[in-house]
Amino acid sequence: MPEIVTSPAALIACAVLAYLLGAVPFGIVMARVFGLGDLRQIGSGNIGATNVLRTGNKAAAALTLVLDAGKGAAAVLAARALLAEDAAQVAGGAAFLGHLFPVWLRFKGGKGVATFLGTLLALAFPVGLAACGTWLLVAVAARYSSLSALVAAVAAPVWAVVLGRADLVALAVVLAALIVERHRANIARLLAGTEPRIGRKG
Numbered sequence: 001m002p003e004i005v006t007s008p009a010a011l012i013a014c015a016v017l018a019y020l021l022g023a024v025p026f027g028i029v030m031a032r033v034f035g036l037g038d039l040r041q042i043g044s045g046n047i048g049a050t051n052v053l054r055t056g057n058k059a060a061a062a063l064t065l066v067l068d069a070g071k072g073a074a075a076v077l078a079a080r081a082l083l084a085e086d087a088a089q090v091a092g093g094a095a096f097l098g099h100l101f102p103v104w105l106r107f108k109g110g111k112g113v114a115t116f117l118g119t120l121l122a123l124a125f126p127v128g129l130a131a132c133g134t135w136l137l138v139a140v141a142a143r144y145s146s147l148s149a150l151v152a153a154v155a156a157p158v159w160a161v162v163l164g165r166a167d168l169v170a171l172a173v174v175l176a177a178l179i180v181e182r183h184r185a186n187i188a189r190l191l192a193g194t195e196p197r198i199g200r201k202g
Helices: 008-021 026-033 051-052 060-083 085-100 113-123 125-142 145-162 166-182 184-192
Strands: none
Touching: 008 085, 026 051, 026 060, 051 060, 060 085, 060 113, 085 113, 085 166, 113 125, 113 145, 113 166, 125 145, 125 184, 145 166, 145 184, 166 184
16 A cells, blocks of 8 residues: 655645644743743743743643643644644654744743653654653653653664664654754753752752
8 A cells, every 4th residue: 555645735734733833832831820920930941841840830840741742742643634644743843843943932942852752652652652761761760851851862763763663763863853952051061960850949
């Protein structure tokens, strides 16, 4: 059976809609809903779940994590259902870019870890599960969210190969490279021993 290929026009429309979904800053939304103030003025200033957790509100952090992961997964699943697998990969990548560079926040977004994991889970559940397991293992062992994200991101293309999804390697490599780039300051703090650990406020 020949592989279905989505038309360029449909792929462009898919990318735009997925980007707009990915650009929704759920961390900021949850911070406002829970009365936590402007998340960009708290802790690291990042709009993701880890920084929400630094406010001490675990419910807001958990909701941010689920929603940020969910928007990547939703983009993939919708594109796959309405179009085809190539559109699903485009949608996942576009939603991820939306989180990193949201038009609503003048293109100053988060680091994309939750959206990355949600995207992987929807594209290939075993690969996403392996990446999540990698994140969790490093987080439990080292208590650094940034280190967990970096290791999980770099491991994702390897997991894709090991688990028989070589078609995802190119996308996983690009997204992992962007995650590493977004964590440059964290990498410097890890090397200096000044990176805050998971659960630490401020």
